[in-house]
Amino acid sequence: MVADRRDPLYEGVNSEGSRVRRPKSPHLTIYKFRLSMLMSIGNRLAGVASTAGLGMFAYWLRGLARGGVTYQRSNALLGHPVARLTLAGWCAASIYHLVAGLRHLIWDDAHRLEKTQINQDGPRTLMMTMMMTTIVLGSLTLRAKRRRGSQS
Template sequence: MPDVRDALIIGKRSDGSLVRRPLSPHLQIYKPQVSTVTSILNRATGIAISVGLILMVWWLVAAATGPKAFASAQGFIGSPIGLIMMFGWTVALWYHFCAGIRHLVWDAGYGYGVKTSHQTALITVAATVVLTVISWIIGLAVWL
């Protein structure tokens, strides 16, 4: 009995002869690579930054509205959930920034080699960690 999927992978060449076309790899057999993971993370952090900016806009609008609204927003942001969200937003902001610099270097025509690409990916992650920690040390020193 023929497999119904065969109809999807059988094609004709320009001379009319039949050919089996390859199927795209599925997630079950695909192995993530550094370049794809960093690219997906760059897109995800862009979305996270947008969501975090909603929180920041709420905080700014509350500050402009009055003391009661500001106290409410500040109370949420200062809560454990708010601090976790702000930490995640800071990580996303710094990762997106560092990955953006990496992409600018690529746009200039440098860093396309596999070894260089892997090195810049590690540098991007390390810089994200360092910049996030520095930001939080400064932020908590000013806040507390």
């Protein structure tokens, strides 16, 4: 094994203005990129997407509350294929954020913290997200088809 000869310290200045040597913070150049790192970043992005998607839901609720033309307009806009794709992404992001949040709650309770367990739970989290998203979107699609069929 080759010894790492990089200097783990850097020259800095403390709050009094004196020069000090401080440890370098580990960065992507130190850590090997892993699925758990990508999932952590993804969880944060999913939280942002989930929150942003609430705007579309609020728009639909506003149309529902006002009724009439406003409701028809919001339904027409949200029925557009691009909006439907966006809603599907919102659904997937919200479910992923939920499942990853549950994973973090398990960690907060000091369970499944071994490296092998963390590496096992990453793909499981992704699989659960895909399964739950498929179930939710599939059931919504079937419900919409039944409603259209009964209106004919």
